[in-house]
Each structure stands twice: as structure tokens, then as C-alpha cells.
Amino acid sequence: MMKDDVILKVENLSKQYRLGLVGTGTISHDLNRFLARIRGKEDPYLKIGESNDRSTKGTSEYVWALKDINFEVKRGEILGIIGKNGAGKSTLLKILSKVTGPTTGAIKSKGRIASLLEVGTGFHPEMTGKENIFLNGAILGMTKKEIASKLDEIIEFSGCERYVETPVKRYSSGMKVRLAFAVAAFLEPDILVVDEVLAVGDAEFQKKAIGKMQDISSQGGRTVLFVSHDMAAIQSLCTRLLVLKNGSVIFHGVTNEGVKNYLRPTFIKSFDPIEIGENIITQFNIQNSTTFKSGSDLLLTVFFKINSPVFNPFFSIVINDSRGIEVLQFHSRGINFSSDFCNDLILDLVVDDFNLHLGDYSIDFKFYDGKSYEFKNIASLKCVELMNFKISTNQYHKLNNSLYYNYNYSVK
Amino acid sequence: MQQKWLFVITPKTKLIDLNLKEVWQYRDLLMLFVKRDVITLYKQTILGPLWYLIQPLFTSVIFTLVFNNVAGIQTGVIPPFLFNLAGITTWNYFKECLTATSDTFKKNEQIFGKVYFPRIIMPMSIVLSNLLKFGIQLLILIAFYLYYALYAGAAIRPSEYLFLFPVLVLCMGMLGLGLGMIISSMVTKYRDLTFLVSFGIQLLMYISLVVIPLSLFQEKGVEWLVMYNPMGYIIEMARFLLLNEGNISQFGIIYTIVSSILALLFGIVIFNKTEKTFIDTI
Numbered sequence: 001m002m003k004d005d006v007i008l009k010v011e012n013l014s015k016q017y018r019l020g021l022v023g024t025g026t027i028s029h030d031l032n033r034f035l036a037r038i039r040g041k042e043d044p045y046l047k048i049g050e051s052n053d054r055s056t057k058g059t060s061e062y063v064w065a066l067k068d069i070n071f072e073v074k075r076g077e078i079l080g081i082i083g084k085n086g087a088g089k090s091t092l093l094k095i096l097s098k099v100t101g102p103t104t105g106a107i108k109s110k111g112r113i114a115s116l117l118e119v120g121t122g123f124h125p126e127m128t129g130k131e132n133i134f135l136n137g138a139i140l141g142m143t144k145k146e147i148a149s150k151l152d153e154i155i156e157f158s159g160c161e162r163y164v165e166t167p168v169k170r171y172s173s174g175m176k177v178r179l180a181f182a183v184a185a186f187l188e189p190d191i192l193v194v195d196e197v198l199a200v201g202d203a204e205f206q207k208k209a210i211g212k213m214q215d216i217s218s219q220g221g222r223t224v225l226f227v228s229h230d231m232a233a234i235q236s237l238c239t240r241l242l243v244l245k246n247g248s249v250i251f252h253g254v255t256n257e258g259v260k261n262y263l264r265p266t267f268i269k270s271f272d273p274i275e276i277g278e279n280i281i282t283q284f285n286i287q288n289s290t291t292f293k294s295g296s297d298l299l300l301t302v303f304f305k306i307n308s309p310v311f312n313p314f315f316s317i318v319i320n321d322s323r324g325i326e327v328l329q330f331h332s333r334g335i336n337f338s339s340d341f342c343n344d345l346i347l348d349l350v351v352d353d354f355n356l357h358l359g360d361y362s363i364d365f366k367f368y369d370g371k372s373y374e375f376k377n378i379a380s381l382k383c384v385e386l387m388n389f390k391i392s393t394n395q396y397h398k399l400n401n402s403l404y405y406n407y408n409y410s411v412k
Numbered sequence: 413m414q415q416k417w418l419f420v421i422t423p424k425t426k427l428i429d430l431n432l433k434e435v436w437q438y439r440d441l442l443m444l445f446v447k448r449d450v451i452t453l454y455k456q457t458i459l460g461p462l463w464y465l466i467q468p469l470f471t472s473v474i475f476t477l478v479f480n481n482v483a484g485i486q487t488g489v490i491p492p493f494l495f496n497l498a499g500i501t502t503w504n505y506f507k508e509c510l511t512a513t514s515d516t517f518k519k520n521e522q523i524f525g526k527v528y529f530p531r532i533i534m535p536m537s538i539v540l541s542n543l544l545k546f547g548i549q550l551l552i553l554i555a556f557y558l559y560y561a562l563y564a565g566a567a568i569r570p571s572e573y574l575f576l577f578p579v580l581v582l583c584m585g586m587l588g589l590g591l592g593m594i595i596s597s598m599v600t601k602y603r604d605l606t607f608l609v610s611f612g613i614q615l616l617m618y619i620s621l622v623v624i625p626l627s628l629f630q631e632k633g634v635e636w637l638v639m640y641n642p643m644g645y646i647i648e649m650a651r652f653l654l655l656n657e658g659n660i661s662q663f664g665i666i667y668t669i670v671s672s673i674l675a676l677l678f679g680i681v682i683f684n685k686t687e688k689t690f691i692d693t694i
Contacts, residue, residue, distance in 0.1 A: 009417075017692060030601075094691070098421060098528035101688035107421040115527055122523045126452040135448060138441035139527055167455075 008073040013105035015066040065091040067247045078224040080238030087244040111190020125169035150186045158182035195227045280307045304345040314368035351407040445537035472497040479623045499622040502650040505546040506584045512538040513592025531687040571656040583672040590675030597686035621647045642671040
């Protein structure tokens with residue numbers, strides 16, 4: 001029964017922003033809007049506006065940061081919200097936490113919403129940690145009594161016991177986050193909104209924070225909306241997933257399904273044919289069928305199209321770290337492909353016990369046709385575009401410094 | 413299924429949307445903000461809260477020298493220094509309320525952009541923490557009052573209506589808060605007003621009877637300069653209550669009370685309209 005209880009309902013929510021500077025145009029628009037209102041007409045500027053694609057140049061001064069968003073959240077759910085920069089995640093959270101109002105649509109809620117958008121705002125640098133706990137707690141909607149009763153727990157959770165009587169301006173940034181998150185963690189709202197706050201804390205604290213969010217939802221029966229770029233955190237924490245793109249919902253459902261759909265996109269939008277010796281690679285694409293997670297197997301699938309038969313070809317998939325240094329190379333030397341393959345080739349790379357440190361990685365795909373002297377890079381996949389090329393939980397620490405991976409190429 | 417929602421967020425705004433229940437729920441925050449304002453203002457200063465006293469005293473000394481000794485403005489039986497101190501102390505409360513509330517949105521953009529709480533808490537806390545400051549400054553006024561009355565032998569006594577003084581303070585609070593909220597709301601879009609406030613308040617002081625008594629304005633036939641300024645009446649009334657000096661009229665009393673209430677109501681309406689989306693325009 002509890003499970004079916006809808007606690008938050010978002011209906012046709014849209015938010016329009018005006019681009020550019022506030023200038024003299026603003027006054028005339030304000031006047032037009034005012035005239036329309038007193039004549040009982042609709043706001044003339046609501047009709048125009050384009051979808052919010054950051055990279056393309058638009059013609060309208062107005063954009064829709066969010067357009068017709070609809071979704072429901074049930075009690076006790078942890079909903080992960082993901083999307084690229086500018087997809088509307090923060091705008092959605094801002095409206096949810098009443099920081100700004102929607103342009104159209106409505107949000108209906110059965111519970112108190114408290115937000116943890118960017119921790120430490122509202123901290124006064126001159127006041128001590130303890131004073132700031134009270135102030136920040138009150139800003140988040142707690143009463144003095146509530147805070148006082150939880151003060152010891154909050155201080156303990158933050159791990160800043162020694163500093164509670166010291167002004168916050170002397171804190172390190174990590175300590176500020178710890179303190180702020182500790183306050184919010186003991187807040188008891190029905191719905192907790194968390195926006196990428198964990199990025200600053202160290203690994204130990206991140207783990208603690210994620211554990212706390214799980215407790216809030218599983219034991220407290222409370223709902224958490226969690227925005228993050230950290231896919232591993234999303235996957236381990238969230239029961240459901242909402243994917244935003246250019247201000248619209250493109251997926252809402254079970255996390256695993258969303259990860260499958262959203263995280264296995266067609267990586268390469270357009271591929272310009274590449275000449276290698278006498279051959280031309282006309283099509284190329286790469287997908288990873290599993291997520292990048294240390295300690296599990298990695299599966300990469302490469303789609304490949306070449307105009308004429310190649311004998312004795314050679315492939316190499318290279319993984320580079322964020323500074324561009326090669327850390328792993330999986331080459332196909334010694335693997336016999338049937339000599340007359342042509343046209344469509346689907347190539348699977350399976351790596352057993354994949355194990356890498358935390359961080360962002362990129363992938364290169366290299367090809368050698370067996371004849372010319374070129375070993376050409378066909379495609380580079382940057383970690384920025386592929387959120388899941390970031391390894392963020394290293395749950396598996398292999399102590400041997402093995403440089404050898406068991407891997408296997410196979411042709412379908 | 414019948415759905416009962418705790419609250420609904422929509423783009424629509426009611427004209428007066430002051431949710432007093434919500435403000436009451438956040439009363440602890442109000443007090444904590446007051447506390448914050450008071451304890452952090454003079455952190456890392458040597459004289460600390462003494463600055464509360466130094467500022468009106470020095471201003472009064474200078475005003476006395478310039479306006480009374482040099483320009484020769486007469487203040488009757490009241491010692492000029494006390495006359496000025498009473499005026500400045502009262503004026504300061506209004507001035508601080510107005511200037512501090514008038515950049516509520518701009519100053520708190522960071523925090524307002526992150527979390528929601530009834531925005532009106534912020535200007536209210538400013539008015540309250542200034543009240544504390546005003547209280548301390550009144551003490552120094554009383555000290556000088558006693559000095560003049562007991563040692564210097566000045567013929568001064570408070571009016572029998574002195575008990576009405578809190579009403580006057582309330583009027584000032586409402587006026588400062590109301591005007592401050594109106595200005596702060598408009599500043600979110602048009603920053604021009606910040607410049608106006610900073611020098612406007614200086615000019616306003618001269619036509620608010622702080623240093624020049626009403627009788628002098630009447631004598632010179634330029635009463636119209638101060639006739640429509642509620643602050644002028646408030647200062648004159650404050651001096652009347654404290655020093656039993658000055659002339660107040662029925663019109664002045666009613667005009668002051670009505671304009672204070674109107675300023676506050678108007679302020680609340682505009683502030684409420686602004687608070688919902690100001691973060692997009694500021």
C-alpha cells in the first residue's frame with residue numbers, strides 16, 4: 001500500500017528563461033506583458049521560445065529550460081536524475097525546492113521538501129561550526145529544539161568534532177561539506193533533494209553519505225531525489241531513474257533499464273569515412289554493453305563496415321586516462337579472423353576482471369589493414385561525452401599488480 | 413483516488429500571499445538571523461559593540477558644531493547636542509532599516525538561490541536586529557539626558573505621553589521595512605535604485621527635521637518641504653515625547669500612521685510578487 005503512494009507529482013512543468021542581458025528591451029517586454037495581463041490575455045512571450053540546446057545558435061531570445069515535464073514519485077523511492085550539462089536538472093530542482101517558480105504547470109506534493117543543493121550556502125564564515133549547525137538547520141526548516149536534540153549526532157556524523165568551536169572560515173572546503181551534509185542528513189523532510197553535493201568529500205565521506213541516503217529511504221520511508229553525474233552512485237543508490245535532455249524527459253523508469261537505454265547510446269553521431277591504404281572504412285560505431293565498473297567484466301562491441309576485403313587485419317582498443325596516457329591496450333595480434341570478411345563486422349571485446357582506478361578515461365580504436373604501413377586511429381571516445389567511461393567505484397581491489405588481462409576478441 | 417496535497421507549486425500568485433503560519437514555523441530562523449547579525453557585525457574589531465555608540469555621538473558632535481555653533485540654528489531650551497542626539501538616534505533606526513532591507517534580494521542571492529524559506533524572514537530579521545542596536549543607542553541618549561538634567565541644569569523633561577514612544581518605533585519599523593521591501597524588489601531587475609537609495613537617504617535626512625526643527629521651516633515659510641514626509645513627523649514627535657519640545661499636529665499623527673501601514677502593506681505585496689522568480693532576473 002505504502003509503495004503505491006504518490007508523494008510528488010509534476011504536471012506539465014515548464015520554465016522559460018530569457019537570454020542575454022537585462023537591457024532596455026526588458027522594460028518594453030515588461031510593459032507588453034503588463035498590458036496583456038490587464039486586458040486579460042495570455043503572456044505574449046510565453047508562445048515563443050525554443051528548446052534549450054546549448055550548442056546551436058537560436059533565433060529566439062527566450063528558451064525553455066524545461067518543457068512539459070511530467071512524472072510522479074512514490075513514497076520511499078530514490079529517484080536519480082541525470083542528463084548532460086544544461087539538460088534542466090538544476091532548474092527542475094530549483095523549482096521543486098521553491099527557489100524559483102515555474103512558468104507554467106504545477107508541482108503537487110504531499111510532503112515537506114528540503115533541498116541540499118549546494119552545501120555550505122548559508123554558512124556564515126565568522127560563526128563557529130556549532131552556531132552554523134543551528135543556523136543552517138533553521139534555514140533548512142528545522143526548529144531550534146529539533147537541532148539541539150540531534151546536535152551530538154550531527155557533530156559525530158560530520159567528523160569535525162574538534163572544530164565545532166572554531167569559525168567556519170578556518171575550515172577546509174571538505175570539512176564545510178561534511179558539516180553541511182551532516183546537518184541536512186539529520187533533517188527529516190518527506191522529500192530530500194540532493195544535487196551533486198558529494199563531489200567535494202573524500203571517498204570515505206561519499207560512502208558515508210550514500211549510506212545515509214539509503215537509510216533515509218529504506219528505514220525512514222522518505223523519498224530522495226538525487227542528481228548526479230556519478231553513474232556508479234546513481235546505479236547503487238537509485239531505484240528509479242529520470243533522464244533529461246534539452247529540457248524534456250527522455251526516460252523515466254527502472255534504473256537498470258534507463259542505464260541500458262541511456263548509457264548505451266550510439267556513441268558516434270556522424271562518422272566520416274576514413275581511408276586506410278586501399279580500403280575505406282565507411283561506417284564505424286562502438287558500444288559498451290556493460291558499465292565500466294572495476295571488478296566486473298568489460299564488454300565492448302564494435303560495429304564496422306569496410307568497402308573491400310582485408311586480409312590479416314589488426315585491431316587495437318586503447319584505454320587512456322584523463323591526461324591522455326595509455327593505460328591499457330587490447331590488440332588482436334595472433335587472433336585469426338576469417339580472411340575474407342567484408343562489409344558488416346561486429347566485433348566483441350570481452351575483458352575479464354576489468355580493474356582500473358577511479359577517474360575519467362577515454363577510448364581509442366585503432367585499425368591496421370595488414371598491408372599498408374598505417375596503423376590508423378579510427379575513433380576516439382572522450383570521457384566527457386560518455387558519462388559511464390568514468391570509473392567511480394573501485395569496489396574491487398586486486399592486490400597483484402597484474403599487467404595481463406584475459407581478453408578475447410570475437411567476430412559475429 | 414482522492415488526492416490530498418500538502419502544497420502545490422504553480423506559477424500563479426495571489427495579491428497578498430503572506431503565509432503567516434509559515435513565518436511562525438520559521439521563527440527560530442528569524443531569531444538566529446538576528447543573532448547572526450548582532451554577533452558577527454563586530455567580529456575581529458577591537459572596540460566591538462562600542463561602535464554602536466561612537467557613530468551617533470560623533471555625528472551629533474559634528475552636527476552641533478556645524479549647524480548650531482556655526483550656522484546658528486536655535487533649539488530653544490534644549491541643549492543643541494541633546495537635540496541632535498535625539499534626532500540622529502531616531503533617524504538612524506529608520507535609515508538602517510531602510511538601507512539594510514533595500515538590498516535583501518541582492519545581498520542574499522546566494523542563499524535565496526539555494527534554499528527556500530519565507531523570504532520575508534530576512535528583512536524582518538534586519539528590522540529586529542536594528543531594534544537591538546537602537547535600544548543600545550537609546551541608552552546613551554538617556555545617559556546624556558540625565559547628565560544634562562541633573563548636572564548641567566537644563567530645563568528639560570519628557571512629555572507625559574512618553575509611553576507612546578514604542579508606537580513611534582513601530583511606525584518607523586513599518587515604514588523602513590515597507591519602503592525597503594519595495595526598493596529591494598525593484599532592485600532585482602533594475603539596479604539603478606541602489607544608487608538612488610545611497611544618496612537619497614542622505615538628502616532625506618535634511619528634510620526629516622533631524623537637525624533643523626520644524627519651527628524653523630515654518631518661520632521661513634517652506635513648511636511644504638517637510639509636510640509630506642512621514643519621517644519628519646516621526647522625528648518631531650520623538651523629540652516631543654523625549655524632550656517635550658516641538659509642535660505636533662493631529663494631521664501629522666494620522667498621516668504618519670496611515671502612511672506607515674500603507675508602506676508596509678504595499679511592500680509585502682510587491683515583495684511577495686518578486687520573491688517567486690527574482691532569482692531568474694537578479
